[in-house]
Amino acid sequence: MEDPLLDWRNQFPILSDTTYLVSHSLGAMPRAARQALLDYADAWATRGVRAWAEGWWEMPLSVGDRLAPILGAPPRSIAMHQNVSVCQALILSCFDFAGRRNKIVYEALNFPSVMYVYEAHRALGARIVEVPSDDGITIPLERMLAAIDDETLLVPLSHVVFRSGYVQDVAEITRRAHAKGAFVVADLYQSAGSVPVDLSAWDVDFATGGSVKWLCGGPGAGYLYVAPRLQDQLKPRLTGWMAHEHPFAFEPGAIRYASGAARFLHGTPAVPALYAAQAGYDIVAEIGVARIRAKSVRQVGALVARARELGFEVRSPLDPAQRGGMLILDVPEAQSVARELIRRNILIDYRPGAGIRLSPHFYTSDEELEHALDQMRQILESGAHRQGSSRAIGF
Ligand SMILES: Cc1ncc(COP(=O)(O)O)c(C=O)c1O
Numbered sequence: 264m265e266d267p268l269l270d271w272r273n274q275f276p277i278l279s280d281t282t283y284l285v286s287h288s289l290g291a292m293p294r295a296a297r298q299a300l301l302d303y304a305d306a307w308a309t310r311g312v313r314a315w316a317e318g319w320w321e322m323p324l325s326v327g328d329r330l331a332p333i334l335g336a337p338p339r340s341i342a343m344h345q346n347v348s349v350c351q352a353l354i355l356s357c358f359d360f361a362g363r364r365n366k367i368v369y370e371a372l373n374f375p376s377v378m379y380v381y382e383a384h385r386a387l388g389a390r391i392v393e394v395p396s397d398d399g400i401t402i403p404l405e406r407m408l409a410a411i412d413d414e415t416l417l418v419p420l421s422h423v424v425f426r427s428g429y430v431q432d433v434a435e436i437t438r439r440a441h442a443k444g445a446f447v448v449a450d451l452y453q454s455a456g457s458v459p460v461d462l463s464a465w466d467v468d469f470a471t472g473g474s475v476k477w478l479c480g481g482p483g484a485g486y487l488y489v490a491p492r493l494q495d496q497l498k499p500r501l502t503g504w505m506a507h508e509h510p511f512a513f514e515p516g517a518i519r520y521a522s523g524a525a526r527f528l529h530g531t532p533a534v535p536a537l538y539a540a541q542a543g544y545d546i547v548a549e550i551g552v553a554r555i556r557a558k559s560v561r562q563v564g565a566l567v568a569r570a571r572e573l574g575f576e577v578r579s580p581l582d583p584a585q586r587g588g589m590l591i592l593d594v595p596e597a598q599s600v601a602r603e604l605i606r607r608n609i610l611i612d613y614r615p616g617a618g619i620r621l622s623p624h625f626y627t628s629d630e631e632l633e634h635a636l637d638q639m640r641q642i643l644e645s646g647a648h649r650q651g652s653s654r655a656i657g658f
Contacts, residue, residue, distance in 0.1 A: 266629075268550065268554065271546065271626050274293050275292065275294070275479075275626055277292065278626055280608070282635055283610050283627070283631075284611050284621040284622055284627065284635055285610040285611055286477055286479070286622055287476055287589040288476060288612050290475065290479035290480070290624065291624070293546055294542075295546075296540075298542075299539055300535060306318075322532060323343040323344075323532045323537065329541055332548055333547055334462050334470065335463050337491060340462075340488055340489065340491055340524055341487065342487045342489075343486055343487075343532065344485045344486070344528075345485055345533055345536075346483075346485040347374070347452060348376045348380055350487040351471060352501055353487060353529070354417075354448055354471075354487070354499075355384055356499045356500035356501035359387070360384060360388035364413070364414050364415070365388050365414065365416055366415045367381050367392065367417050368392045368417075368445075369392075369393065370394050370396065370431070372402060372421070372424045372425075372426050372427065373393075374425050374452070389416075392410055400591075401429045401585065404432050411439050412443060413444065417447075417448055418440045418445055418446070420436060420447070420448070421450045422450065422451050422453065425453050426616065426617045427580070428579040428589045430580075433449050433465050434466075437465050438466075447467050449465075449469070449471075450471055450472060451470055451471070453477075453588075456476070456477030456478040456543075456552065457476075457477035457624070458556055459552050460552070469489055471488070472485070473485040473486070474540040477555075478540070478544060480539065482536065483533045483536025484533070487527055489524065489527055494524060497526070501529060503529030503530040505528035506518060507519060508520060508521045555625045562627065562629065567581065569633070570636060575594050576594070576618070577590070578592065590622060591619065592619050593618035593619070596649070598613045600642055602648065603648040604619075604639065604642065607642075611635065619639075
């Protein structure tokens, strides 16, 4: 079958010799990211301190602007940070938990690092409400909606759940949250670049994510979106001189906040990561997330059908509309099977309580997916995963 997206393969060096099915963890590096890192080194080497005025200082906002269209966000609504955990902590630092409205409502399948940040705020009075999942795969929408009440302050949810690929209805949950006077924080890490996102249309208050996965942007380029209508009302306590109205006045004492997205910056940014991230954004934007999603729905659907024929347990939703770009399969001794697949140069990962996670991205061929499932079948039939030759490979 003709697949024009495969023309992008030669832009990703690792695809020439590796079956790369792990973009839900680390997207493949675009060739242009290497050049961007060389450009960074050249700017440092030849422009020295002048590089700050020639672009570096602006990068946490200018790179955010480059990402914004992929998220359906307007210009100057995104501040770049290191990772999601920092962005969540920055959002929390805008609020206090002394009053009645101090509940934090999120799904039990939320990403643990996000939970750690919220849980730590119990010490300041936050009440955490975890909405349970019956099957470890989905979280019933009605249950999420019912948990949001007049005492709810924040609803920090994953758009796509990392453990199963389940897609939550962010727009519907945001409507309910707003009706109750609560704010929504959407974690887009497992959706942006793979599943369409429209922050403006959904009227989300805050969003965060990183560039490591479907955006093929590498580590160190997390993003924080704050709805323009809220920006100038908030006073983050996690702050620093980049968030000051006049940073170069070096005024002592309390901060005078900048207006707009700059108010959500803190100290010196991770400039190399911001150079590296843009190549992936540009490719995703050029292809368009709608096309990426259409291909993903087709390929993941075919994977599900084949996996079921082979008797592997599918630990992701069966309805394609409820499923993001990754598929979780459970098989006996899944962790050892995952190790053996990696040893065979088929890159996937394993998560406890879930199983083997694998995903096509726009650059994946149908043959690679068939190869991966065929090797899984062969490993299980032959017992190769029990032979002790597969060393643990992390992440
Ligand atoms: C949904 C989700 N949120 C957050 C993270 C990572 O958080 P951080 O950027 O703080 O490492 C991941 C993945 O690793 C994730 O899947």
